[in-house]
Amino acid sequence: ALVSCHRHYRSRPTHGIGRYKYLLPKEAPKKKRDRVQMKEIDVGTEHEYGDINIQMTSYDMCLVEHFAQYVHRLCNRLAVRVKESYAMPTKTNEVLFLEERGSKMQLDAVLTTHQRVVQISGLSSTFAPILLEAIQSNQPEGVHLLVKEHTEADFKSRLKSRPELEELLAQMS
Amino acid sequence: TAAATRPWRLFGAMCLLRLPRITQPLQKEEEEMAALMEQIELEKSHYSDHEIRKLQEEEQLRRRKESAYDDEDEAPGKMVIMAQDLEEKWEQKLLSFKAAPRITDADKNNNRTSLNRKLDSNLMLLVKQKIGNQELWLLPQVEWQPGETLRGTAERAMSTFLGDHIQAKVLGNAPYGIYKYKFPRAIRTEDNVGAKVFFFKAFLQSSDLSQAELKEDYLWVTKDELGDYLKSEYLKKVNRFLLD
Numbered sequence: 001a002l003v004s005c006h007r008h009y010r011s012r013p014t015h016g017i018g019r020y021k022y023l024l025p026k027e028a029p030k031k032k033r034d035r036v037q038m039k040e041i042d043v044g045t046e047h048e049y050g051d052i053n054i055q056m057t058s059y060d061m062c063l064v065e066h067f068a069q070y071v072h073r074l075c076n077r078l079a080v081r082v083k084e085s086y087a088m089p090t091k092t093n094e095v096l097f098l099e100e101r102g103s104k105m106q107l108d109a110v111l112t113t114h115q116r117v118v119q120i121s122g123l124s125s126t127f128a129p130i131l132l133e134a135i136q137s138n139q140p141e142g143v144h145l146l147v148k149e150h151t152e153a154d155f156k157s158r159l160k161s162r163p164e165l166e167e168l169l170a171q172m173s
Numbered sequence: 174t175a176a177a178t179r180p181w182r183l184f185g186a187m188c189l190l191r192l193p194r195i196t197q198p199l200q201k202e203e204e205e206m207a208a209l210m211e212q213i214e215l216e217k218s219h220y221s222d223h224e225i226r227k228l229q230e231e232e233q234l235r236r237r238k239e240s241a242y243d244d245e246d247e248a249p250g251k252m253v254i255m256a257q258d259l260e261e262k263w264e265q266k267l268l269s270f271k272a273a274p275r276i277t278d279a280d281k282n283n284n285r286t287s288l289n290r291k292l293d294s295n296l297m298l299l300v301k302q303k304i305g306n307q308e309l310w311l312l313p314q315v316e317w318q319p320g321e322t323l324r325g326t327a328e329r330a331m332s333t334f335l336g337d338h339i340q341a342k343v344l345g346n347a348p349y350g351i352y353k354y355k356f357p358r359a360i361r362t363e364d365n366v367g368a369k370v371f372f373f374k375a376f377l378q379s380s381d382l383s384q385a386e387l388k389e390d391y392l393w394v395t396k397d398e399l400g401d402y403l404k405s406e407y408l409k410k411v412n413r414f415l416l417d
Contacts, residue, residue, distance in 0.1 A: 128344070128345055129374070133416060
């Protein structure tokens with residue numbers, strides 16, 4: 001018999017032989033509300049930047065996504081810690097032409113703006129210019145690049161606004 | 174005293190880069206790959222809204238012709254603009270659009286002092302400076318003065334050659350490279366063995382230099398053309414920190 005059929009039954013001494021979960025440390029139960037903020041280290045005399053957001057915007061979604069992927073992989077290869085890599089909601093703009101010859105005609109064009117953000121932490125100040133130069137020189141056409149420090153406002157912009165809550169707060173105060 | 178025991182003179186030099194404006198042309202393999210990927214994606218893709226609308230309208234036209242004008246009452250009310258008309262309008266607009274020329278330096282006959290040169294590669298500023306008895310082509314450099322940071326020296330070098338209001342961005346405080354040389358034996362003294370030049374990098378933000386340049390001997394040069402102007406040792410050290 002190639003396969004042994006000795007099940008580790010409850011009466012056998014080998015019952016529960018593969019258990020390991022009881023050895024791991026206890027995880028805190030996950031709440032619905034997300035942790036608000038990580039701690040932010042800033043330069044000062046420390047030669048290290050805190051959380052930095054690299055924001056890439058463009059009309060062309062494929063370009064932006066591929067560029068974001070490239071930046072993420074570059075940071076992985078250069079041992080720069082990437083904290084988060086997320087996308088902001090797309091904004092749709094309608095372009096209307098008002099031709100003033102004769103009747104006012106309106107031709108429509110619909111433009112969608114896509115934005116991807118790669119969040120980095122622990123960038124040393126001696127290495128930062130090299131990384132920035134590498135990203136800048138490999139920027140594709142039509143992609144805007146913005147590198148800035150992460151602030152609470154940036155974090156809040158990702159969350160949806162709750163009009164009822166705001167109304168109640170306004171009524172209370 | 175600390176100042177007297179240092180026999181090296183310090184210089185700060187600024188390498189001013191103009192970033193490329195256009196992407197470089199694709200190589201042959203890249204072009205073939207791009208064409209192949211495009212074909213694959215086209216065959217795999219679904220119809221877009223515009224294409225669906227066009228197909229539906231063609232169907233309706235055909236049906237109307239075959240069924241001998243049965244729904245003529247419907248026709249004048251709807252169908253003000255057909256998808257085919259829109260496409261023709263867009264094509265006409267595209268034909269009337271003219272892109273800017275990619276090769277401007279070819280027109281200017283290899284004029285190396287203009288900034289509109291190679292739009293697809295980095296351009297660096299080279300200046301002719303007098304050092305000792307010789308006039309050499311160098312990156313703009315100025316001697317360091319005590320009490321100043323080296324980055325400040327480099328920025329001062331930039332402003333002496335290009336005027337004050339240059340929109341150039343220096344990314345960090347650390348130098349990118351160093352070139353060390355000893356003076357020829359005739360000039361060498363105990364205090365003055367040689368000089369060390371620290372290189373910094375800055376990126377030009379705006380491309381118009383309306384301020385007058387102080388010295389007339391300046392050049393905007395790509396990395397390959399550096400070899401024509403710089404000395405070999407100097408060139409080796411400079412090439413170490415240039416990307417592309």
